[in-house]
Amino acid sequence: MxxxxxxxxxxxxxxxxxxxxxxxxxxxxxxxxxxxxxxxxxxxxxxxxxxxxxxxxxxxxxxxxxxxxxxxxxxxxxxxxxxxxxxxxxxxxxxxxxxxxxxxxxxxxxxxLPAVRPPKLTATQLPESVVIIGGGAAGNAAVETLRREGYQGPVTLLSVDSALPYDRPNLSKDYLAGTAQADWLPLRSPAFYTDHHIDARCNIRAVKLDPAQKAVTLSDGSRVTYGALLLATGAEPIRLTVPGANLPHVAVLRTLADCDALIARLGTARRCVVVGAGFIGLEVAASLRTRGLEVHVVAPGAHPMERVLGGALGKMIRALHEAHGVTFHLGSTVAEIESDRVKLSTGVELAADLVVTGIGVLPEVGLAQEAGLAVDRGVVVDEFLQTSVGGVYAAGDIARWPDHRTGDRIRVEHWVVAERQGVVAARNMLGERQRFAAVPFFWTQHYDTAINYVGYAEQWDRADIDGDPGAHDCTVSYWYKNKRLAVATVGRDLDSLRAEVTLEQETPV
Structure with a gap:
């Protein structure tokens, strides 16, 4: 290196x-x-x-x-x-x-030098057609990879979203903050899908999967058949169930339509309560503060993002947001929402004309489960991202795969992981037999401060800190039973890259 x-x-x-x-x-x-x-x-x-x-x-x-x-x-x-x-x-x-x-x-x-040209594939190893269910990170990466690898058969991309694939991580960051324009969001132009002979269908839902017939029934009553199939159905936001949770000023942020609806309310909104102090909640908080709204964050934990990043970075993130005017109500939950206020479990009442919830997501595994695929807190796949049914693959938020570094099965809800899995799944549909062994990576942005994270630590018993989180200059290593599982960095991009390489080179379990 x-x-x-x-x-x-x-x-x-x-x-x-x-x-x-x-x-x-x-x-x-x-x-x-x-x-x-x-x-x-x-x-x-x-x-x-x-x-x-x-x-x-x-x-x-x-x-x-x-x-x-x-x-x-x-x-x-x-x-x-x-x-x-x-x-x-x-x-x-x-x-x-x-x-x-x-x-x-x-x-x-x-x-x-001339551009890289797709290889010529032999027909004997290829599926007659490929269908991808899901138009997010994994689905779009898969269709692009199929064409990049030289596959010339029919490719169909089915998406419940009303828009062609777009840069979802930007929604809670620059786009919501008003510093990124709408034309920045599409991953590709409509012409790209046309030119590459990709049948991209929006506003359509797969309602039934029949692996025996290799067919998918769609919400409009039509059916499509496949030689190989990728499930990339993603996840759905968890909704609040307290009284008032269905009021019109209570929003979630998952899709472009969600974000546009939220932005439309910002013309009259002045005070927002964000429920949840995870990545989405706090990125939303930063974006709304950039627009000048009063923002209160409500969460049950002692520190923001503590479950993933630990107390030290949690304190740093809280201080960063407080320096930008965000007020935290930690150790509390929402008890009730009214048209102009939010009542907390602590008895505190917060004036609010906008409520945004970011309390997690659940993988969309219903289609796979009803089709008889193995499901265990996600769709179970092998090291090649193939499900329990031959010719059917899964990638992205729904996939639970064997982590070669720990020996455990893991499921990760990160954009880059989903893209990389979409690439590997597409290659394996073409007969390459490539193991998915990438080290998970994500980034989160708050105002002008970014946190990079490589690896995966569902739990840890030690967190070593090098540098000063308060100065936004540090590396935090997460250990469990004397094995380094993950590394978070602030202001140290090269340290993050070096840590990624080191984790990649570790001997698999």
């Missing part, structure tokens, strides 16, 4: 730079014409690739070199240095690459 970098941003690499200016393991930023280019020397070879991650535009010079790949510092996408090929989401597109030539002691970046 290496990560040293320097910048010669104004340098035109086509004119060459001294080859000695690039040490092994170093990255140098310059340009070719108007395009920002990263020149990399790794294991004695020189590579020239696009300088920014196509996901959110992170500078790859701040990333990590691992063998002949580079990893994005913000959200851990991975690319090939040789061809610019996308190796791992959350990015969706390849990097541009250029040929590098050395002569007279100088390194020159020459013409652009």
């Amino acid at each position: 290496s990560e040293s970098s320097s910048s010669t941003a104004g340098t035109d690499f086509t004119q060459g730079i001294p080859a000695t200016d690039i040490a092994d393991g170093q990255m140098v930023t310059g340009r070719v014409g108007e395009e920002a280019v990263l020149l990399v020397r790794q294991a004695g070879e020189l590579f020239a690739i696009g300088a920014t991650c196509p996901h959110y535009g992170a500078p790859l010079a701040d990333g990590l070199l691992v063998a002949d790949t580079i990893r994005c510092p913000w959200h851990h996408a991975s690319f090939s240095l040789r061809a610019g090929e996308l190796l791992r989401p959350p990015a969706q597109d390849d990097l541009k690459c250029w040929r590098v030539e050395q002569r007279d002691g100088r390194a020159f970046v020459c013409e652009a």
Whole structure:
């Protein structure tokens, strides 16, 4: 692994730079014409690739070199240095690459290399058609991967959502805060699905799965058949059941429609109660404070996000939100909601013309269960993400898979995990037999502070802290029985990448 970098941003690499200016393991930023280019020397070879991650535009010079790949510092996408090929989401597109030539002691970046072309697949190993149920992270990653891998058979994407696949993590962050426009959200344009011959259907629900007939019955009464099927039905928000929970000013945030409805209320809302101090609840709180609303957060725990991040980071997150004007009511729950106020279990009453609940989600396993697939707090899959029925795969929030690092079955509700599972499931539908062994990763953003988390620690008996959480500069390692299970970082992107690599390299159980 290496990560040293320097910048010669104004340098035109086509004119060459001294080859000695690039040490092994170093990255140098310059340009070719108007395009920002990263020149990399790794294991004695020189590579020239696009300088920014196509996901959110992170500078790859701040990333990590691992063998002949580079990893994005913000959200851990991975690319090939040789061809610019996308190796791992959350990015969706390849990097541009250029040929590098050395002569007279100088390194020159020459013409652009051709884009990576899909391989030619042999028909004998392929399903006649593929159906994906679910238009979220896993479903969209799967349909894109099928085409990227060269599959040319019929592909159908079925989504209950009214919109084509979009960037759901942005909903509770920049989009709700008003700092991201609606046209930032779609993962692809409608033309992309048309051009790639993907039959993407919105506002449609799969109501019955018949594995014996390899058929799916839809809410409009029609049926589609499949050669291979991916279940990526996601999860549904848990709803409050207290008196007043069904009032019109009580909202959840899961879909784009949910978010648009919430934004529509912000024109008249002034005081909001957020129920739940997890990721969604606090990202919503930060976004609404950015818009100037008065925000109160109600949660039963002692610290925000304590169940996942522990007390130290929980205190940091609370202090961060309080510094931005959020008021916490911890150790309490909602007893009743009225049209203009929320009554808490402690007897406190909070004025509110808007209530947003973020108290968790439940996996949508009904379709799988009724079809006779093995279900245990999620849809049970093997290491290849195949369910108990051959030819049927599951990915994303519903999948419970064998974690090779702990030997336990786990289910993770993270966007990037869902995307990476969609990729692996699609490849396995095409006969690749690729094990899903990626280390889980997620990020959460609050105002200008991001927390990155790699690994999975359902429980831990020790949390080691390096640095100062109060200064938003720390690494927290979560241990159980002397085994490091997960690492959270604040302000230390490279530490997060290094921890991810270390966890990947551990000997499987």
